[in-house]
Amino acid sequence: MRIAVVGQGRIGVIGAVALAERGHRVTGVERDPVRLGSLAAGRAPVAEPGLQCQLSHALESGRLRFAQEIVPSHRRDPYDLVMIAVGTPPNADGSADLSQVTEALDEVAALLPLPCVVLKSTVPPGTSDRLIGAHPRLRERYACNPEFLNEGSALDDWRAPARVVVGIWSQEVLPVLRRMYQGPMCPWVVTTPASAEMAKYASNAFLAMKTGFANEIARLCTGAEFSVDDVLRGVGCDARIGHALLRPGLGFGDFCLPKDTAALARWVAESGGRAPLLEAAIEINSTQSGLVTETLYRELPGELDQAEIAVLGVHHQPWNGDLRAAPSRAVIPRLLAAAARVRVWDPAVGADQLTRLFPGAIPAPDLRAAVAGAHAAVVLTEWPEIVEADWRELAARLARPRVVVDGKNCLRTEELAGLPLLYRSVGHRPCTAAPVAYEVRGRQPARSAAYEVRGTQPVPSV
Template identity: 35%
Template sequence: MSREVGVWVVFARRIIVMGTGYVGLTTGACLASLGHRVVCCDVDVVKVERLARGEVRILEPDLPERVAEGIAAGRLEFASSAAAAAEEAEVVFLCLPTPMSTGGAADLTAVESVAGEIRGRLPAASVVVTKSTVPVGTAARLGRLLDRDDVAVASNPEFLREGSAVHDFLNPDRIVVGSDSPDAAERVAALYARLGAPTVLTDAASAEMVKYAANCFLATKLSYVNAIAELCELLGANITDVTEGMGYDRRIGQSFLEAGPGWGGSCLPKDTRALLRVAETAGFDFPLLEAAVNGNTRQREQVVSKVADACGVGVESSLSGVRLGILGLAFKAGTDDLRDSPALAVARALVDRGAELIAYDPGLRGDEPELAGIATLVDDPYRVAKEAAGLVLLTGWPEFRTLDWSRLAGMLRGPVVVDTRNHLDPDVLRRAGMSWRGIGRAPVG
């Protein structure tokens, strides 16, 4: 239920954040900016030393500034010993990896390892909070692992989007906190009171379910839009106009209505698989979510076929000997994250068909191990066009809209762009002498 939290917030709290990835570092830096005293812990000693100097290597707007401000104010510190830091904690946030294991279940190894490490060092009346996305029942499982009647466990799922994580943390749609101890739930919720966001206080299992339910709904929404986009192509409709007309309906909303090469990133793929596994364990058949996952796989295959067709080799034909220029490989603009990137998945499938890929992405350095054997990364977007049979835009970086398309047309062997994000203006490309192929829209040029 939504409710006002108590007055516990009037004091700054001593908070320990376990893990310094996207979620952990953003959580620590933003809580420090709210006036709390925060220590972020990580097993990577070199990373801890780097962060203590204010060096942030995550591509995330405003995050380096928040870290620097927290360090300068003396409210943000970094440590490599979780157990030592836990001794002074009032609240411990677990922001640890929960990757997809074999079979699709979330791997809780890191979460349980840290819980075991700090179990005997936690002060009485402290609260351990799972911020990571964890299966329903994890809070109860941690409670048994901690085996401390004087320590509460709570779930406080994050709803951060990469590329806007700091903004999302400080401007949340809602705060969700669940615990079987109402007092502990209020204490955690009070940490965010300055944000003035709607607060949902519930039991631990329901809070854990909120995150999966939200992410799986968004994945289903995206798969639905991509299916509608394919139908639009068959019927001569325009998906951009269709989704605009849908989005003004307040029951639907404008967000997550963009057709594209499929959904991905660090959350949706693993969360959909994890919820399917949870459902299976509970004896519940979930065909709707299964269809969303299968539809996402099919969408990537459809994009590859569209590229092959645009290059004139045929929908199902080999791309052996075909050189393609790739614009964007990160899973979304504004990040350098390649985890379950649909762009990278499409690129890999193109290589499997025999294509040679030259790629440019403004967020990537070129030394990412995920690129090995897939694409040669260059530092200039115009270099991807030289002697290429066509360009494939896979990530919607804003700067791609302002490229000199006449110049690119002159460098390409085949002046065609497959725009898998419907990101470019087809008329601009047509005037530059290029053909445009989008998703769910009629070809131009």
């Protein structure tokens, strides 16, 4: 088949590469000239296992090419199908901004001959109905086919999806979709466009409830008699529940869950309904990153304006290059607002980008420099460089009271147990046994002598 994929963000580029892999002739259409140039040069715009290699392969095979506009190539050699995978970012009130989708559909509706259209973007229930109202000619050729892939296994999820949800008004388009997918062995849920749209939102709302539930249980299990990991393992072994996402952490982390749950909540409010479970999931996940400052206020002896804090890692997950909703985006500004001096290090983000993302924080050139002389280290990404570091040496570089807040519960507690530091994680009871050599003097408004000061601040220039 000849297929155009409009929008080459994460979803579009993965779709384009996966479709080329299936033998289709694919054009990735991207209007951003910088992104287009880098794609045409064979550089994947997002980090995703296997993507770079498969992108190069698809380009070399000639089955994938890129273009800035759809019209000229459609005139030369018409597309059988156009997939729309443009962004639906949040508006200020939480609703989905549908301007990219509307614009893309207007472009496709003007093509002659008329191709089939598949909407991959995540849109609120009822959007397809409204959009097609303006383009009734497309109705028989239209499918809403939301994307359910996971960041970190996106290509594999395309190759072997858990389900394909298709919302259509006419059976006419179904064989075209089956040819496009080449029939993966998974359930096909063929339904109305509004139900397909709702299936995507409801799925993300459920995932948000699951992470929110894990965080709520973690908050209930901080007493010495609990191990939250064992509790959640005990819960997740039930096949009706499962282990996925049943881990306490610092809240949502990826871009889609906060965006889509907020858009669903907005849709519910506009429809005059109520969704208390959804509201609770949003509330608990969006306040969870506050645990970092809460812990630092509790464990550091003075106000945070006396403290040097090293933030280690700014990604939500090492394989997820999307920093738009990473907990670091909430944690670091909160620390800076409390007037803490913050240095930040991430093995995959350069000093310039760190400065742009976190104005006021000082980028550190490496892990050791980041922790040298800091009173607390806050771990926000389970980078191997951080998890497998020599924490005995890092502990010696930290200044008293040497607090380590593990926002990912990723450090090896058995290694930390004997070290002279205060280790705190999410939902775990304190595990550091060795007493630390400092006196707790409570909160002190002026400069606190409880913080160890090691001369001038030790972050080497970068």
